[in-house]
Amino acid sequence: MNTVDLQALFEAQHQASRAHVDVPLVVRRERLLRMRKLLDEHGPTLAAAVQADFGVRSPRLTEVADLFVLRTLLAHTLRHLARWSRPQKVRTPIFLQPASAMIHRQPLGVVGVVAPWNYPVQLALAPAITALAAGNRVMIKPSELTPHTSAQMALLVAQFFAPEEMCVVQGDAALSSAFCTLPFDHLVFTGSTAVGRKVAQAAAANLTPTTLELGGKSPCIIDASCDMQDAALKIAHGKLLNAGQTCIAPDYVLLPRGHEAAFAEAFRAAVAKLFPRIAGNPDYASIISPRHLARLRTMLQQAQTQGAEVQSMDPAPDAVPDPTAAVQEGGTSRQMAPVLVFGATSGMQLMQEEIFGPILPVVSYDRLDDAITHINTGPRPLALYWFGGNDGVRDDVLRRTVSGGVTVNDTLMHIAHDNLPFGGVGDSGWGAYHGEQGFLRFCHQKSVLVQSRWAMGALFYPPYGARFDQVMGLLRRRL
Structure with a gap:
């Protein structure tokens, strides 16, 4: 793939994410169920591709370390998705009552995933699953060191998802660098600390928030x-x-x-x-x-x-x-x-x-x-x-x-x-995902305050005088 095609794929996802800001729960669930069907029907094919890339890597190892992890993540996400997605009510302080307040969890838009070679299926699709659950579009760039797995994943994702929903782009390290310069709404990178620094610098040019899963001396x-x-x-x-x-x-x-x-x-x-x-x-x-x-x-x-x-x-x-x-x-x-x-x-x-x-x-x-x-x-x-x-x-x-x-x-x-939550700290990365923490990582938590017709905000309006002093004194005693 060249950079022109890469840009075109991103633009298609970006436009789709802006045209359909609200992604209903039923659509999110259906996308996750498609992912589960992909793994259930083609897990052995993916494991064989990983084996081909490594030379020796048992399909049973890929089953437990890649596919099983994804299946448990899918089951957990589907079980809790409705609760995670609904608006979260929060208490309102006395000086704003009787207003009500809540947090709406909205999709960010387009999430980019730069995946490593060591667990090439799990570490590509796990963040993608959580990003889809949060209502996002996803672009995945697998490692060039696992070409068989990357090709098979691209083929299967194209079979189960429209390109404006989720896609896999294949290419060398130069394409990975170009991928990281796209103005994603969030970018996930898993790899070395040295490369993670470069990814963070590339993302910073677009003010793209990142989740960096790095490594270090554990x-x-x-x-x-x-x-x-x-x-x-x-x-x-x-x-x-x-x-x-x-x-x-x-x-x-x-x-x-x-x-x-x-x-x-x-x-x-x-x-x-x-x-x-x-x-x-x-x-x-x-x-x-x-x-x-x-x-x-x-x-x-x-x-x-x-x-x-x-x-x-x-x-x-x-x-x-x-x-x-x-x-x-x-x-x-x-x-x-x-x-x-x-x-x-x-x-x-x-x-x-x-x-x-x-x-x-x-x-x-x-x-x-x-x-x-x-x-x-x-x-x-x-x-x-x-x-x-x-x-x-x-x-x-x-x-x-x-x-x-x-x-x-x-x-x-x-x-x-x-x-x-799974994530690093300092040189081992920043940001965490898995479960609800991952869901929130790929959401915008929009603050919403609904003012009451009985609002008393006018008590804080100028001109200030004795009544204002009495109100502030009362509130200070209640805090």
Whole structure:
């Protein structure tokens, strides 16, 4: 697609949104039901497209991490949409009574969605579902790194939706840049912090509000009171889902000093339980591209050169290449074995950048204060995980750290709760969606005051005098 066609699609949606400002509840529901029909009838086709893009990515992984998440979101949204959509009455202060007041939740207009490659179906359609529920038109720009998924999604969306309702545009990074310059009524971007800054700058030229779902260094804090085997299993699952290519994956572990060997043993057992083999295992996703795999291996090589201890967690080490071997073509060759890194320092690339792969640095701490200081001296993370049995320590961590979200004694699960807003803070993003919070994100909340025929506003009109002083004195005593 070229920029002329892109502009034409936007103009069609923009004009439709202005011609039909009021989008009835029945229309919104019908659009959501069409989306559900799309997923029900063509979910396997989308999963196959994701598999083709990754090389190795089990359709079952796409079912649970992409399609199931969308189905639960749709069910939750359809269940609550009528309540979310109706005007919300609010109390009126005494000095404005007997007027009445309410908030009307109106569509913004046209919402743009720039989706990433790691969960290419979920992260394209989840914000689209919520935007449609709020009565908006939607344009989606998927990642150029998942061309099969993008093409299939474009085909299916065109089959179920008119282009002025929702459409998918395909193209390279240059088209993505052009997409972000369109004067959307709201723009959602999911991706890296570096690209998120550029998206925010492009949107600012049009005063387009944005929701930025970024990433960062999401820590796992292990308390001495935790069950190490249970914690290691849940951390391994959160880290190795999609081979670590998850924005809220644990990025590093903060471990009480002296527990390094116990954690390594427990983590190795957890990996073996989840993935008895890495090479050729359909449940273990490959890294998306040779370029991304080369970046991960460069990180490891640098850490080793600077004195870190690298431990492969591969249950069958003879079946895969050495983690520092040259990049090979093909999906199976991009199945990178899980690795623990001990002795990582702040000067290493893997402690400065979001890893986005199956490498897990372990940082030892002596006191909880040291762990909290480590977190608070860096950019605020998208997620934080705490493992332990001491509620007092847990609450201390929650009070003294700031992150987009938290899961206690597990990983990832807060994103699956439809009543919890999902979003970042600081460098990990701004704005949140999911559930009613997402619905409100894609609405304009218009304030409406209905004046009564018995209004007493004239008491505040000039000329001011003794009566005005008496009224103000009475109101001051009532406030």
